[in-house]
Amino acid sequence: MSGVRNIMLEIRNLSVHFSSYSKGLKRKSVCTIRSLDLTANAGQVVAVVGQSGAGKSLLAHAVLGILPSNSTVSGDITFKGHRITPESAERFRGRDIALIPQSVAFLNPLLHVGTQIARAAVLNGLPAREAKKAALLALERYGLPSHIYKCFPFQLSGGMARRVLTATATVGSASLLFADEPTNGLDVATAQETLKHLRELADIGKAVVLITHDIEAALQVADKVSVFCGGVTIEEASATDFINSGRLRHPYSVALWSSLPNNRFIETITAKSFCSLNGGCPFGPRCEQAAEECCQQMPELIPLRNGKVRCWHACG
Amino acid sequence: MLDRLDRRSTTIFTIAGCIFLFGVVLTGAWLYGEHGEVTHLNSRKLAPSLSHPFGTDWLGRDMLARTLKGLRISLFVGLSAASCSAIIALILGLAAATMGKTIDAVVTLLVDMAMATPHLVLLILIAFACGGGAKGVIIAVAASHWPSLTRVIRAEVLQLQSAEYIKLSQQMGKSRLYIAKKHMLPHVVPQFLIGLLLLFPHAILHAAALTFLGFGMSPHTPAVGVLLAESMRYLSMGLWWLAVTPGIALVIAVKAFDILGSNVRALLDPRTCQE
Amino acid sequence: MLVGKDLAFRYSRKQDWLFQGMNISIAPGERVGLPGPSGRGKSTLAKVLAGYLPPLMGNVFVNGKSQENGTFNPVQLLFQHPELAVNPRWRIKEVLTEAGEPSRGLLQQLEIDESWFYRYPHELSGGELQRVCLARALDPRTKFLLCDEITSMLDALTQALIWKAVLNIVADRNIGLLVISHDNALLGRICQRSVLSFETSENGSNKHAYVHGNAHTHHE
Numbered sequence: 017m018s019g020v021r022n023i024m025l026e027i028r029n030l031s032v033h034f035s036s037y038s039k040g041l042k043r044k045s046v047c048t049i050r051s052l053d054l055t056a057n058a059g060q061v062v063a064v065v066g067q068s069g070a071g072k073s074l075l076a077h078a079v080l081g082i083l084p085s086n087s088t089v090s091g092d093i094t095f096k097g098h099r100i101t102p103e104s105a106e107r108f109r110g111r112d113i114a115l116i117p118q119s120v121a122f123l124n125p126l127l128h129v130g131t132q133i134a135r136a137a138v139l140n141g142l143p144a145r146e147a148k149k150a151a152l153l154a155l156e157r158y159g160l161p162s163h164i165y166k167c168f169p170f171q172l173s174g175g176m177a178r179r180v181l182t183a184t185a186t187v188g189s190a191s192l193l194f195a196d197e198p199t200n201g202l203d204v205a206t207a208q209e210t211l212k213h214l215r216e217l218a219d220i221g222k223a224v225v226l227i228t229h230d231i232e233a234a235l236q237v238a239d240k241v242s243v244f245c246g247g248v249t250i251e252e253a254s255a256t257d258f259i260n261s262g263r264l265r266h267p268y269s270v271a272l273w274s275s276l277p278n279n280r281f282i283e284t285i286t287a288k289s290f291c292s293l294n295g296g297c298p299f300g301p302r303c304e305q306a307a308e309e310c311c312q313q314m315p316e317l318i319p320l321r322n323g324k325v326r327c328w329h330a331c332g
Numbered sequence: 333m334l335d336r337l338d339r340r341s342t343t344i345f346t347i348a349g350c351i352f353l354f355g356v357v358l359t360g361a362w363l364y365g366e367h368g369e370v371t372h373l374n375s376r377k378l379a380p381s382l383s384h385p386f387g388t389d390w391l392g393r394d395m396l397a398r399t400l401k402g403l404r405i406s407l408f409v410g411l412s413a414a415s416c417s418a419i420i421a422l423i424l425g426l427a428a429a430t431m432g433k434t435i436d437a438v439v440t441l442l443v444d445m446a447m448a449t450p451h452l453v454l455l456i457l458i459a460f461a462c463g464g465g466a467k468g469v470i471i472a473v474a475a476s477h478w479p480s481l482t483r484v485i486r487a488e489v490l491q492l493q494s495a496e497y498i499k500l501s502q503q504m505g506k507s508r509l510y511i512a513k514k515h516m517l518p519h520v521v522p523q524f525l526i527g528l529l530l531l532f533p534h535a536i537l538h539a540a541a542l543t544f545l546g547f548g549m550s551p552h553t554p555a556v557g558v559l560l561a562e563s564m565r566y567l568s569m570g571l572w573w574l575a576v577t578p579g580i581a582l583v584i585a586v587k588a589f590d591i592l593g594s595n596v597r598a599l600l601d602p603r604t605c606q607e
Numbered sequence: 608m609l610v611g612k613d614l615a616f617r618y619s620r621k622q623d624w625l626f627q628g629m630n631i632s633i634a635p636g637e638r639v640g641l642p643g644p645s646g647r648g649k650s651t652l653a654k655v656l657a658g659y660l661p662p663l664m665g666n667v668f669v670n671g672k673s674q675e676n677g678t679f680n681p682v683q684l685l686f687q688h689p690e691l692a693v694n695p696r697w698r699i700k701e702v703l704t705e706a707g708e709p710s711r712g713l714l715q716q717l718e719i720d721e722s723w724f725y726r727y728p729h730e731l732s733g734g735e736l737q738r739v740c741l742a743r744a745l746d747p748r749t750k751f752l753l754c755d756e757i758t759s760m761l762d763a764l765t766q767a768l769i770w771k772a773v774l775n776i777v778a779d780r781n782i783g784l785l786v787i788s789h790d791n792a793l794l795g796r797i798c799q800r801s802v803l804s805f806e807t808s809e810n811g812s813n814k815h816a817y818v819h820g821n822a823h824t825h826h827e
Contacts, residue, residue: 067732067762073751200760203644203789229762268764277792282771284764288718496692499659504706504746505679518696 024192024223025056025079030091032074032083049074050247053317053324055240056192056223061214062256063226063234065272066244072227076115076194090233095192110139114190118197120169120177129172129180130155130165133187140188154183155176158213180250183215192223199233211237231258231272243269244332246298249317252324265325268299305329343595349590354407357585361404363557364397369554380573387573390566398554403585405555409466410536414474417535422479425485426520429493430493430512438483446479455538457549469548473535476504481527489525492516522600529593533586540582556582609633609682609751609783612657613665625651629665631802633751638774640798641787649787656785657684664730669750675684679706681750685757689736699739700724706746717742717772734765741769745776751783759788764777770797 032049047070056062064072077083079093081102092278093100095108117123123132133151138144152162158179164172172180178198185193195214199207215237218224228234234241243251243266250266257263264270275284290309300310309328313318317326372392380387386395428439441544446454455472462468492498492515501511542548543557551558556578614629616668625648633639641649654660656667658680666673668742669680692781693702703724717738728736736755744752751765754773758766777784786796794801 065762067734067765078657231763258675272762272764275763277790277796281796282767282774285767496686496696497694500684500692501705502676503658503680503683505677505704507677515694518694 022058024058026094027054028092032078033088035086052243053249056225058223059218059222060239061218061224061226061237062240063238064242064244065231065234072244075194076196080109080205109140112190113192115179116185116187116195123169128166133184136184137187150187154187156181174202178210194225196227199230250326265320265330266327267303267305339598343599346592349370350592353588355582357400357403360400363392367397375425377571379408386577389574393578399581400510402554402556402559403581406536406540413470414531414535416474416533417477421481422524428486443479455542456547457596459542466549469539469542473538477531477535484527492519526597532589536586610668613660614655616651616655616662617657635783636781638798640794642791642794643799644789649753653755654682657682657753674802679748681684681748683744683749684753685740685744687756687759689740695717695728699726709742713742715724734761753785755787794800
């Protein structure tokens, strides 16, 4: 697979800071994403996994330009060769880049779901009279009977809700899709189905960025995995690297894989190392191989064996 | 982004601005004293000028003095009525949410009835029954502005009661008083404060409306409503400043509270509090 | 022993019974799993056992006695979303000390840092907040811990960290554990035995059976 052709989304060194009040009128800056790197090609599913927390989800919001006003974004985001800035993000939002919402709580509870899907189509550039047809088509594509058009969000069961949410993002012609924690709270069957839909979307040529803390779910459909720890991307690996964890490059990725209940689980947890969180590698405090340089300096993200890694002791 | 004034600074400025404005009104009213009551028959019906910034009325009384005094009266009436209303709303809201289904049903019925009655009619009825005057206006306004805040407080407390951490506190053996004081009060107080602040504009305006219609204070007191009512007769003669100047002054005072209330609400809402 | 006898519950007369004739018991030091997809039945049962909801029929006994209002309930419940289980306007120090002062050893085991004490809940991550809730729930008077999907929203490493601490503490203090989770692999590693999956039968009543033996073998 060539790396240069078909690059849909390229993110280099993205950082997101939030300013908040500390005491009285004083403001302090909280850094949620320090340095995130990601490349997504057409036809690929790229999973962003790592510590649960607000960091990863902000990635989608940053690309769509919908971060709250007390945030500062820096870094390079390129979509199909165009630079995306908070100001220019609006041009691509909905039409070319879409977000599959996390739950029905993100829908308007007072409108029929069909109306909302149709509205998403209109925002995407479709004329109003074709929007209803497009919405019905989207429902059909996901196996939903047409009477669902007139249902309200609260009337949908978990599985149907998931499919409706996917429909709102795919009714248009977006070529880059973000799925933020799509399998949260779902039973195994519905989760599998949701992941299958994402794979189908990738197979027809779209690029799908799957943000999740559930690494097992991610590996079922992802081509590439980007591992995120302590605000930085610490590894980019292909999905197959996980099956035999000897091919993983960073100790954190190895620990993440190993701590699954099906693998070594709690035996993975070792005593804390001598490192403290001090500007060095974010995994330093828990890493078995931690050394002096790990505590003090953040390594660079360097290519290694068809992937990337940010580690002073990267296994070659 | 740091050059842009943030929300807390804006709110502090707004609070300072409001206090300054009201300070001006109060000091001005005090400084002028009885000046607005004195008639100067040789300077009647003068348009606004340097010596009489708001002009004079048909009896030669200085409109600026009258307006300032009127604003002070209207503010006093409005604020006391709003405060009474807010306290009634707090008590009723808390009672409805915490004291069982019957009391809740009774309070909700009262709220619905009060909201279904045309507001001005209710105001007039109560003011009339209380014999008019400043007392009547305050009672009328206080007795008719509590319904919406009651609903808000009742909803807030009901929602709180079903929160997991409240039940957890109960399962840890904490008493109802402890839970009410340490868990619920911190949530209710901000809502109450915002509700109170936003009641002020309503109360002030309705008090002015009542006096305008003649159900309020006697024509001798220069309350803004009285000023506006009296000016009606002279508008066709071209004495526009008799209505416009007190009117604009009232609007500015009311708007100041409104802006203050919105800023405080944005500050206390967790979603926007960090802007 | 924590015993639930003939428990039945539904939220209102218009809705179906979530469970009827339910019998469940947990011995001190025992680790019991409650598998099945996320649904209201299992969480509701946990709430009934912990005293959050009164059973419409049947009783809950701890060592033969019913729980009285106003006293510390030795059956403590932990939730899937820790941010809903703490008052968002309280600081972490107040949250931790609500039941009593937690011991230093416990805070160390759960890796709770002192720097968290003056922060607000929204400033901590999900994993950190869940550990705070654990510290609060593991009061010396706690005899039974009910965990309702407590790590479903967390990544694998944080999940392992939390369960390692929980299993150590629960073994030390001989606390009875009930684990609700849709992850059968997790239950297989943690629990000694499981209640069979929550299924509602045709007439709405569901009884359960115990399956004894090595947890590994019956989680397929």
